[in-house]
Amino acid sequence: MSEIITSNLFLKFLEENNFSTITGVPCSYFKDLLMYLDKEYDQKKIKHILATREDEAVGIASGVAFTNRKAIVYLQNSGLGNIGDALTSLAQLYKLPMLLLISYRGLLPDKDFPEHSIMGEVTEDFLRALKTPYWILEYETWQETMKEAIYTMEKLQSPVALLVKKGVLSL
Amino acid sequence: MKGYEVIEKIKGYINERDMIVSSTGNISREVFHILDQPQVYLRGSLGLQISVGLGIAIEEKKRKVLVILGDGSLLMGMGSIITSSYYKPSNLKILILDNAKYFTTGGQKTVSSAINFTKFLGSLEASFKISKNASEESINQDLTKFINSKGFSILHLKIESGKKALSNITWHPEEITKRIKKKII
Numbered sequence: 001m002s003e004i005i006t007s008n009l010f011l012k013f014l015e016e017n018n019f020s021t022i023t024g025v026p027c028s029y030f031k032d033l034l035m036y037l038d039k040e041y042d043q044k045k046i047k048h049i050l051a052t053r054e055d056e057a058v059g060i061a062s063g064v065a066f067t068n069r070k071a072i073v074y075l076q077n078s079g080l081g082n083i084g085d086a087l088t089s090l091a092q093l094y095k096l097p098m099l100l101l102i103s104y105r106g107l108l109p110d111k112d113f114p115e116h117s118i119m120g121e122v123t124e125d126f127l128r129a130l131k132t133p134y135w136i137l138e139y140e141t142w143q144e145t146m147k148e149a150i151y152t153m154e155k156l157q158s159p160v161a162l163l164v165k166k167g168v169l170s171l
Numbered sequence: 172m173k174g175y176e177v178i179e180k181i182k183g184y185i186n187e188r189d190m191i192v193s194s195t196g197n198i199s200r201e202v203f204h205i206l207d208q209p210q211v212y213l214r215g216s217l218g219l220q221i222s223v224g225l226g227i228a229i230e231e232k233k234r235k236v237l238v239i240l241g242d243g244s245l246l247m248g249m250g251s252i253i254t255s256s257y258y259k260p261s262n263l264k265i266l267i268l269d270n271a272k273y274f275t276t277g278g279q280k281t282v283s284s285a286i287n288f289t290k291f292l293g294s295l296e297a298s299f300k301i302s303k304n305a306s307e308e309s310i311n312q313d314l315t316k317f318i319n320s321k322g323f324s325i326l327h328l329k330i331e332s333g334k335k336a337l338s339n340i341t342w343h344p345e346e347i348t349k350r351i352k353k354k355i356i
């Protein structure tokens with residue numbers, strides 16, 4: 001088992017890269033991060049906005065991007081099924097960059113959670129079909145990966161995704 | 172009153188710093204042609220207008236953000252009005268133009284008549300929340316109270332169907348974004 005990316009360092013990294021807002025719908029893979037965000041983190045630096053659906057979160061992040069600022073959206077890959085139109089007719093069409101932090105459910109650790117198995121199988125195909133560049137976040141290389149993702153996001157002025165497997169951001 | 176007649180009245184209530192987010196279909200087209208430019212004319216993303224307005228409002232606290240959307244759009248993204256009421260940014264104003272129809276796609280019925288809007292809005296955390304028939308007699312008074320309200324506000328207007336013959340929005344979405352970013356600076 002590798003170590004987990006500490007929530008503190010993760011949010012600091014986002015601060016240093018000028019993210020102003022974090023929004024999304026929870027997944028247990030983000031439990032530690034979301035707990036830290038609401039209990040210990042100073043939200044004057046990065047605001048946390050709750051959303052009722054993943055497409056709503058992409059809408060909020062799009063509003064943020066219209067103001068020349070940047071938001072990160074967290075979602076479970078099940079929620080990927082909810083954001084197709086938000087990406088294609090809003091964020092991508094209007095050139096609104098944002099970082100999508102997507103939990104990668106439905107792999108081996110989720111073998112007892114059949115609700116995730118089909119989306120788990122098609123997650124990467126789905127992102128490719130939506131023409132959304134993605135990276136798999138890993139403990140050892142997370143900062144380089146995120147730098148590359150943010151660089152691409154800025155260059156394309158469009159959403160990019162980070163896939164988060166079990167144990168990377170939360171135990 | 173018809174939707175575009177309400178939009179014509181709004182002219183007198185917004186200034187050049189204010190930001191309007193308009194919804195999919197006829198409403199965006201009417202806002203584009205009738206009100207000062209540029210505004211955030213959304214062409215797609217039905218159901219996401221309020222969330223886009225919320226995103227702008229939380230970042231640009233000194234700017235009034237007016238979201239103008241149809242009943243079809245409200246119903247598709249119903250959670251967003253709840254989220255907005257939770258954060259209630261004082262600069263966010265939501266105007267619902269309710270013709271009980273998906274007018275843009277041919278006038279098919281929506282289910283909006285199942286909502287008692289006075290009760291529904293009454294249950295939300297907003298400093299101004301009114302549901303009315305749009306009428307020439309009271310529209311100016313309603314818009315004044317709604318737009319000049321010091322807090323988060325919601326105005327639901329029942330309107331008659333009808334549109335003005337207007338050409339398409341001539342700017343590509345990328346151009347809309349460029350102009351909005353320039354306006355923000």
Ligand SMILES: Cc1ncc(C[n+]2csc(CCOP(=O)(O)OP(=O)(O)O)c2C)c(N)n1
Binds near residue numbers: 240272
């Ligand atoms: C996700 C999605 N579904 C369907 C449509 C097609 N569509 C475009 S406008 C519209 C009607 C919207 O109704 P409403 O918000 O009440 O506005 P009105 O046309 O009545 O002014 C529909 C269904 C769409 N653009 N996006």
Ligand SMILES: [Mg+2]
Binds near residue numbers: 242243271272
């Ligand atoms: Mg309608």
